[in-house]
Each structure stands twice: as C-alpha cells, then as structure tokens.
Amino acid sequence: MNFSFTEEQQSFRRSVRGFVEKEVLPAAREIDEQAKFPKELFAKCAENGYFGLRYPETIDGMGADFLTYCLMIEEIARGSLSLAAAVAMQSLMGTDLVYRFGTDEHRERLVKPALMGKKIGTIAMTEPDFGSDLGSITTTAKRNQGGWIISGRKMWITSATIADFFTVAAKTNLDAGFKGIDLFLVEKNMPGLKVGRQIDKLGVRGSETSELILDDVKVPSDNLLGEEGTGFKNLGEILAEIRIMTGALGLGLAQASLDSSIKYANERIQFRKPIGAFQAISHKIANMGTRLEAARGLVYKAAWNIDQGNSDMQLASMAKLFATEAANTIADECTRIFGSYGFAMEYEAQRYFRDARFLLYGGGTSEILRTIIAREMGVPKQRGK
Numbered sequence: 001m002n003f004s005f006t007e008e009q010q011s012f013r014r015s016v017r018g019f020v021e022k023e024v025l026p027a028a029r030e031i032d033e034q035a036k037f038p039k040e041l042f043a044k045c046a047e048n049g050y051f052g053l054r055y056p057e058t059i060d061g062m063g064a065d066f067l068t069y070c071l072m073i074e075e076i077a078r079g080s081l082s083l084a085a086a087v088a089m090q091s092l093m094g095t096d097l098v099y100r101f102g103t104d105e106h107r108e109r110l111v112k113p114a115l116m117g118k119k120i121g122t123i124a125m126t127e128p129d130f131g132s133d134l135g136s137i138t139t140t141a142k143r144n145q146g147g148w149i150i151s152g153r154k155m156w157i158t159s160a161t162i163a164d165f166f167t168v169a170a171k172t173n174l175d176a177g178f179k180g181i182d183l184f185l186v187e188k189n190m191p192g193l194k195v196g197r198q199i200d201k202l203g204v205r206g207s208e209t210s211e212l213i214l215d216d217v218k219v220p221s222d223n224l225l226g227e228e229g230t231g232f233k234n235l236g237e238i239l240a241e242i243r244i245m246t247g248a249l250g251l252g253l254a255q256a257s258l259d260s261s262i263k264y265a266n267e268r269i270q271f272r273k274p275i276g277a278f279q280a281i282s283h284k285i286a287n288m289g290t291r292l293e294a295a296r297g298l299v300y301k302a303a304w305n306i307d308q309g310n311s312d313m314q315l316a317s318m319a320k321l322f323a324t325e326a327a328n329t330i331a332d333e334c335t336r337i338f339g340s341y342g343f344a345m346e347y348e349a350q351r352y353f354r355d356a357r358f359l360l361y362g363g364g365t366s367e368i369l370r371t372i373i374a375r376e377m378g379v380p381k382q383r384g385k
C-alpha cells in the first residue's frame, strides 16, 4: 500500500494551485456576482492544457492519469466552483463521449479544438420532467432518410448558451427503458436547435445553465454515438469518473470553506479571546478537517482505482456521496463560525454555502447514490441470487 503522490502529481498540483491563487481567487467573487461565464479564465485553463489533461497524446491531450486530473479539479474548485464546473464539463462529460464514440472527423473537427478551448462541448441528458429517472426521458430520435430526427426538451444544460456541440440523450425505442436510450452528437447551428431560458441559480452562478429545445433536429447517421441501443451502457463507461470528479469538486470547495473558517476563528475576538479559543469552535474545525481528510481518502482511492483499470461503481458512488455531503456540512459549519457575517454577501462563506448545493445533484443525487451503493452491497437481495 502506498499513500504518496508521485513527484509529477505533486508538482502539477503545485502549478494548478499557483494559477488558482494568482488568477482565480482574485476573480471568484466577480464571477459569482456577475453570473457570467468566465471566458478569460476558461481560455487560460485551455492554455494551461487542463481540458486535455486526461486525454491521450494522440488527440493532443497530456495523457495524465485520472488521479492527477482529480487533483486539478480539486484545486480549481478551491478557487471558484463556477469555473471548476465549466472546466469539468469541457474536460470530461462534454467531450469524452464524442471522443470515444464519434468518428475521426468528429474528433478532428470538434474534440481536438475543444481540448484547446476553441470549441465548447456539453452534455444534455436531463429533461424538465425526468432527472434521476433517466430511463423515462421523452426526447425521441427517429430514423429519417439515412439520418435521425431528434425532438424534445432538455433542462439544466451547463454551458448551453456558449456550446458548439452537445451530446444529447434521446430514445430510439420508447418502450425499452434504459436500453432504448441513445446518445447523439448535435451541433449548434443545426436547424431546430434552440437554447431556451437561462436558469437563475442559487450557486455556481458563473457556470451558465439553460434549457435546450430540439425541434425536429436532423442529424446524419454518423452522429449516433455508438451502436444503436447502447447509449446508457456507453454513458456508464464514464459514469464512475463523473462521480469521482464531482467528489473532487467537493474536496476543493470544502478546503476553501475550512481555510476561511480557520482564518476567521483566529481573527474574530469575542469575550476578549479569538473565537477559536472556545472549544465549541475549535472542535468544529477539528471535525471539518477530519471529515475532509476522510473524503480525500475515498476520492483519491476511487481515482487511483480507475488508474488501475478498475471502474468500481460502488466505490465511485461512495466517494461522490461522502465528499459532496462533507462539502455541504463543512460549508454550513463555515457560515456558523462566521456568525452573522456568514450571512453577509461581503464575506465568502455565503458563496461556499450556496455553491456547495450544486454538488448534490449532478452525477446522481445522494438519495439515488445510497440506493446504488446498497444495491451493490446486495440490498435488497436480487431474486435468484
């Protein structure tokens, strides 16, 4: 057993941390207040090679392992969860399925430029009426003259306002549940595709999220990503990574909340003492730190496991569940340590508290994850097993 990072992992983490401290932290408040996609910082992330970090060199990526990728996501999330969410979309969900299941032409024309920040990719699964219940989505894809016609409505689509291409989940067979889902590549200028209203959100306000309308969008047959009937299975190839990455977002947010809490606990004087001198506060800090370290253990182990070639859904789900719940608890405790100032917009505590909520939904809600974990553990017992 080896709990240490390689020299390469440590030095990459230091370089991301340096970038975050110099460029992201000073801009984080403005990103949140303006609720606008942080274009310049996003471009700098591209320049730094972050979008291609976990992709192989054959597609101009950096060929890093998944653990290194998680360290990068954690560090960016420490600076701004809005930026980190946009980076995660671009470097994983928004590009990976086109990379894996698209054609060489798609990889050249869309994925390669996306890894350089010249095009933006996103994923469109969720619908107004179906989120967790993905098997029931009603967006349809019907064969038509050698291609497909897609119709439906999507909701909560990250970066839709600025995206050049979308991986869209649609039903090719309405009666087949998950097996009837397929993934399609849809491009910005295709007739019938419209970005609907932008959602005014509680947190991660700099990561724009919108409705997407597909009104008889015609796509060529090559835009079916993978064999017909395999969309859900193909999504499953990166689902463990999505969950672990979301856990890593939680680590960064939790670290930011803890750092602020420690600083404030040592600065704020009540009863002629720093509030950190009161056991009630120092024990909060101890609990926050302990919870964060436990979350790190799970996320890093799950990421390491991916690098060993094991996509363990139970461990990935545990990592996402524990780290995102920990981030919420830690951000909550942070606002308590700040007292009324935790309620004031002029301090960062409120942003951590608001942003942390985002972590609870994407990649599976905590309720769904518990169901998955229990099922993997054999509860309830499957008939015939």
Ligand SMILES: Cc1cc2nc3c(=O)[nH]c(=O)nc-3n(C[C@H](O)[C@H](O)[C@H](O)COP(=O)(O)OP(=O)(O)OC[C@H]3O[C@@H](n4cnc5c(N)ncnc54)[C@H](O)[C@@H]3O)c2cc1C
Binding pocket: 122, 123, 124, 125, 126, 129, 130, 131, 132, 133, 155, 156, 157, 158, 159, 201, 204, 209, 358, 361, 362, 363, 364, 365, 366, 367, 368, 371
């Ligand atoms: C900021 C943000 C960005 C997002 N970006 C994207 C994106 O880019 N692309 C995309 O496709 N989606 C995106 N999503 C959507 C996200 O993936 C969904 O919100 C998520 O899947 C949950 O779906 P829902 O909100 O419809 O909740 P529901 O599925 O309606 O769930 C509501 C509640 O019921 C619970 N619940 C539901 N079913 C069960 C069950 N079987 N057992 C127990 N409890 C249950 C849930 O846990 C939850 O508490 C984004 C969401 C947010 C907030």
